[in-house]
Amino acid sequence: MINPTETTAAPRALHPPGELVIDIEGVTKLYRMGTEVVHALRGVEMQIKRGEYLAVMGPSGSGKSTLMNMLGCLDTPTAGRYEFAGEDVADMTDDELADIRNREIGFVFQSFNLLPRSNALHNVELPLIYAGLSKSVRIKRAKKALEDVGLGDRMHHQPNELSGGQRQRVAIARALVNRPSIILADEPTGALDTKTGIEIMQLFEDLYDKGNTIIMVTHEESVAQHARRIVRLRDGLIESDLKNG
Amino acid sequence: MRRFILEFFESVRIAVTQIRANKMRSMLTALGVVIGIVAVTLMVTAIKGIDKGIDESFSGFGDDVLYVGKWPWSGTQEWWVYRNRRDIRTTYSEPINEWIKGNPDTALVRAVPADNTRTDVVRGDLKVSGMMLTGTSHEMALLSKSDMAEGRFFNEIEHQYGSKVAVIGYDVADALFPNESPMGQRILVRGAPFRVIGIAERQGSFLGAFSWDSSLIIPIRAYRHNINGRDEGDVQVQYDVTRANQARDELRGLMRRIRQLDPEDRDDFEINESEVIRGPLEEIKGYIATAGLMITGLALVVGSIGIMNITYVSVKERTREIGTRKAMGARRRTILMQFLIEAVCICLIGGLIGLGLTWGLAAIIIIAAPSFPIVFSPSVAFIAMALSTVVGVASGFLPALSASALDPVEALRYE
DSSP: OOOHHHHHHSOGGGSOTTOEEEEEEEEEEEEEETTEEEEEEEEEEEEEETTOEEEEEOOTTSSHHHHHHHHTTSSOOSEEEEEETTEEOTTOOHHHHHHHHHHHEEEEOTTOOOOTTSOHHHHHHHHHHHHTOOHHHHHHHHHHHHHHTTOTTOTTOOGGGSOHHHHHHHHHHHHHTTOOSEEEEESTTTTSOHHHHHHHHHHHHHHHHTTOEEEEEOSOHHHHTTSSEEEEEETTEEEEEEEOO | OHHHHHHHHHHHHHHHHHHHHTHHHHHHHHHHHHHHHHHHHHHHHHHHHHHHHHHHHHHSSOTTEEEEESSOSSOOOOHHHHHTSOOOOGGGHHHHHHHHHHOTTOSEEEEEEEEEEEEEEEETTEEEEEEEEEEEOTTHHHHOOOOEEEEOOOOHHHHHHTOOEEEEOHHHHHHHOTTSOOTTOEEEETTEEEEEEEEEOOOOOOTTOOOGGGEEEEEHHHHHHHTOOSOOSEEEEEEOGGGHHHHHHHHHHHHHHHTTOOTTSOOOSEEEEHHHHHHHHHHHHHHHHHHHHHHHHHHHHHHHHHHHHHHHHHHHHTHHHHHHHHHTTOOHHHHHHHHHHHHHHHHHHHHHHHHHHHHHHHHHHHHHOTTSOOOOOHHHHHHHHHHHHHHHHHHHHHHHHHHHTOOHHHHHHOO
16 A cells, blocks of 8 residues: 555656556456446557647547546456556555545546535645645645636635636646646536637646646547547547647 | 544535535434434433432432331232231330340341321311321431431430420421421321421422321320320331341341240241332333333434435435545545434434423423422433434444445446
8 A cells, every 4th residue: 555645745747757657458348238238448458658648539439438437547447457657456446446546646527526515725625635634735735736727816716606617727726736647637628618618728738738647538629639649439449549740 | 544534524524514505404304313312311311310209219218227017018929927927016126226235246236116107187277188107216317318307306305205296297397387387386196286396308209109208207105105005016127238138137036036936937027128119119110211212212213214314315416426526536435434424413413402402391390390300410411412423323324335335437427
């Protein structure tokens, strides 16, 4: 077991860019829908290095969401190998996965998934509570994360007092606050108008420039074009995996 | 451990936020617990009251006294055997006391004669019926656990001379002297005038058990002279409680000698203890307590079903939130604790309100019906809070467990 306080105290920047963070080999996933067995993933191989900006694309039913859940350690593969930052996560228990998610992955959801009745600061603090950090450290780091996404003056607002773009910024601050190895964004602009969407994409661009690893799941071509690498899925298999721009 | 503490406080914070966000719902749910806690704590209060009542009723009897009489106090199946026994003479107390003086090692302390009967007591136009009149010696004051509210017990000289003086209980004093002090006043007992020299402290009566309140005590010689000339009654013998068996054996031997029984004769007297009466009362109390707590406990079960229901609703409503928390790194036990604490918080709120109501009701009962024994003690408060916690944990556990076991993928997708 890795001591969470120790790892969170060590900044990810110490990891050299280009180091392998995700290594997937022959990953399959079966679902049982009543009597029918659905092959959501049929043997996926993928390597992602630190500092990459990657978009996962594909029509609905392509296994895109399943892959994202797998990458986010929300789910484990039926078969195959999955190493996250050198740790084998394929056979981890629920609680071990929870710890990996807490330390290594920052989630950004389409519908923000902020806690209602908790202000922005507390929302951003949440992963740090689960990491077991003291209040003073939590507050300091949550404030910093909110300032980094340009919400230094909105810390004590409740989610329902914030605009959609601001809510997504809070969610991004929450994803960043634990200094994760990857930021996993699921349709981050899906619930936003075009203009706000562009602002959020600009924020991701900034995060990428600062050395963060970003994995984005989307079905919008214009959003995917921001990424430097685009992986296209079809029928549970990787159709193409290309550099972009 | 540190993480656990942080998660605990986060859980409490969430619980408070949730309860405040759903005030009406939380209060209605807590109401079930309120009713349950009121029922149980009132029952506990009543049982404690019964305890106190029994204690007070027996406070007049010493628990270190053996009663020598013709009848056993319990299990009198062969009544004809006892009926045909020779009378127990109250004057047996004299040879017993002499023997005690000659045997410094004895476990017996002193013997006191006692004869009693029901009688009316009159004073002018006022009359009180069915009072327990006891003739005894001045040493009865040393046996009884009752204190004097006013005046004094009769002394040795009054005992020797059989003076017509009386110590009266609260009810007698209250009935005959409603607006004045009875001290030094005259009362008529079966036509004979007695002077009141003392009033016993009020004792309270419980379940119709004997109480000193409705009795009066006069010197045995005055009793023999004015009430009943025949030497019968019983003898009360105080003993050293640390040597109870020795005391019993000594008293039995003494009585056999006094009664001049041959070795092969069976005892023709009984040696009784107040425990004999107290035992069955305690047993009845036990039945009342068991039945009462089971019935009132049902109210608490109903309340806990309400808590369980609302916790399930809460889990359902916040499925996505659970998913989000899991994505942020909440472990199973974190989620479990969150919902458990929410259930416990609602229960504790219910428990506190219930406790307040019980306290208020107890206070009202004490004012409205002072003779009804009721005891509201800190232990009741402790029981109520402990029960609330137990109910919260018990009823919140299953819903909380189902929340903790949710698949994060499913939970995040839940609409």
